[in-house]
Amino acid sequence: MLQALAGVKILDLSRLLPGPYCSMILADLGAEVLRIEDKRFAGEGPGMPTVMRNKKHMTLNLKHPQGREIFYRLVQKADVIMEGFRPGVTERLGIDYQRLKRINEKIIYCSLTGYGQDGPYKNMVGHDLNYLSFAGILSLNSEPGQKPIIPPIQIADIAAGGMLAALGIMAALIFRQKTGQGQYLDISMLDGLIAMLPFLATLYWEGGEEPNASDTLLSGRFPCYNIYKTKDGQYISIGALEHRFWVNLCQKLGREDFIPYQFATGEKREEIFRFLQNTFQQKTREEWMVELRDVDVCFGKVLTLKEALNDPQVKHRKMVVEFPHSQKGRQKYLACPLKLSVTPPSIRQGAAEFGEHTEEVLRELGLGPDEIKKLREEGVV
Numbered sequence: 001m002l003q004a005l006a007g008v009k010i011l012d013l014s015r016l017l018p019g020p021y022c023s024m025i026l027a028d029l030g031a032e033v034l035r036i037e038d039k040r041f042a043g044e045g046p047g048m049p050t051v052m053r054n055k056k057h058m059t060l061n062l063k064h065p066q067g068r069e070i071f072y073r074l075v076q077k078a079d080v081i082m083e084g085f086r087p088g089v090t091e092r093l094g095i096d097y098q099r100l101k102r103i104n105e106k107i108i109y110c111s112l113t114g115y116g117q118d119g120p121y122k123n124m125v126g127h128d129l130n131y132l133s134f135a136g137i138l139s140l141n142s143e144p145g146q147k148p149i150i151p152p153i154q155i156a157d158i159a160a161g162g163m164l165a166a167l168g169i170m171a172a173l174i175f176r177q178k179t180g181q182g183q184y185l186d187i188s189m190l191d192g193l194i195a196m197l198p199f200l201a202t203l204y205w206e207g208g209e210e211p212n213a214s215d216t217l218l219s220g221r222f223p224c225y226n227i228y229k230t231k232d233g234q235y236i237s238i239g240a241l242e243h244r245f246w247v248n249l250c251q252k253l254g255r256e257d258f259i260p261y262q263f264a265t266g267e268k269r270e271e272i273f274r275f276l277q278n279t280f281q282q283k284t285r286e287e288w289m290v291e292l293r294d295v296d297v298c299f300g301k302v303l304t305l306k307e308a309l310n311d312p313q314v315k316h317r318k319m320v321v322e323f324p325h326s327q328k329g330r331q332k333y334l335a336c337p338l339k340l341s342v343t344p345p346s347i348r349q350g351a352a353e354f355g356e357h358t359e360e361v362l363r364e365l366g367l368g369p370d371e372i373k374k375l376r377e378e379g380v381v
Contacts, residue, residue: 003030004343008173011036011074012055013062013095014084015044017128017154018189019112020051021162023082026169027054028336028345031080034361035352036060036071039381042354050334052351053323058358059381062093066380073365075100080169081109087122097184106182108172112165114156116188128189131156135193140200142213160192217241223272224249224262227302234285238276239298249297253279325350355381 008031012023015037027033035052039059061067075081081100083090090096090111097109114131115121121134129150132138137155142148165187172183199218203211214220220227224240240246246262255275261268280288285301292299303311309320319337322330328350336345358381362372375381 001346002343003346004340005170005173006030008032008080009078010034010080010082011071011078012082013037014082014112015041016084017048017051017157018161019082019084019165021158022110022112022165022169023055024051024053025162025166025336026080028347029338030343030345032056034058034074034357036062037354038062039355049325049331049351053333053347054349055352056357056361057352057355058361059355060358061380062095064378064380066375066378068094070362070365070380071095072100072103074361075103075107078104079106079108079173081107082112082165082169083110084112086113086125087111087117101182104182106176106180108169108176108182108185110165110169110185110187112161112187112189114189116191117186121190128154128156131160131189131193134190136197136200137193140211140213140219144213144215146213148213156189156193160196161187161189164192222263223269223276226273226276228276228280230283230285230288231281232284235302236280236285236288237300237302239300241298245296245298248295252292252295252297321347323347323350327353
């Protein structure tokens with residue numbers, strides 16, 4: 001079956017999570033991805049089969065002249081280069097965009113970093129936690145007066161980094177298809193996080209005051225959009241933000257008198273909070289699921305990770321799949337969430353072993369066994 005990015009060749013020099021998450025998306029859509037790392041990084045990296053699927057992997061020492069020459073030959077036939085080095089490193093290695101553009105003028109070159117290629121923070125090292133800190137998000141992820149809570153998923157790495165880089169690359173591919181022109185992409189995870197603040201930024205700009213932790217319309221200020229404990233010690237979420245959903249909830253619980261006070265403050269708000277807290281503790285989480293799933297109130301069960309991965313909706317959408325691995329047997333993967341009717345994404349191969357395809361790639365470049373052996377002896381691969 002033809003896939004949307006079939007025939008697109010990507011050289012991925014990135015490591016850890018942001019870049020590989022980006023190339024995972026592109027690989028699922030049919031791109032041919034070759035991950036390239038120095039052999040000194042063996043045993044490091046995210047070690048997540050889901051993120052490393054559908055890709056080949058080779059070792060290559062880009063500090064060695066012969067290593068660079070091999071890379072240049074790969075660039076000649078590539079469509080996209082991805083890298084996550086700190087600004088200036090690619091220039092020192094001789095693999096920066098300006099250099100590679102002379103080898104392949106149509107190349108699309110994506111640099112994915114924490115703070116971008118310029119600005120006062122460009123040379124700072126960082127991780128997801130640091131980017132969330134600078135974006136003002138971490139300070140709002142807490143109870144009032146309490147220490148900020150570290151989110152359990154990597155929002156900057158995945159959403160502000162990997163996903164936005166994939167979006168940018170696909171836009172560049174479309175532009176190149178129309179014009180024949182490649183281009184350079186400067187993707188900053190901090191930029192991506194700042195772009196995720198339209199609601200909070202609007203509150204600040206229009207209200208003139210900074211939002212407080214757990215005290216905005218969408219972070220717990222009002223009873224209609226909150227989390228409640230149930231009889232069995234579990235939790236449910238209520239998201240009756242639109243007035244019609246609030247009306248339905250009040251009618252279902254027999255408190256139509258609360259309808260006009262959806263966004264009340266002061267004692268009335270506390271009265272509604274107390275009522276909902278007491279009411280939801282009268283039944284278990286599953287009993288509330290039965291009661292409210294077919295009522296338009298915006299209801300959800302607060303699930304554990306294990307429960308979520310085994311949830312009937314997740315299973316029905318086939319978001320957890322198994323794929324055979326040549327050495328490790330059947331492995332579980334998170335599926336690609338994109339559902340395309342004509343060119344659906346797919347898992348075609350499991351996660352490659354470190355350096356698994358080095359000789360294969362070198363042979364495709366025309367190198368013989370003796371030449372490959374010499375490259376290994378000289379530390380090129």
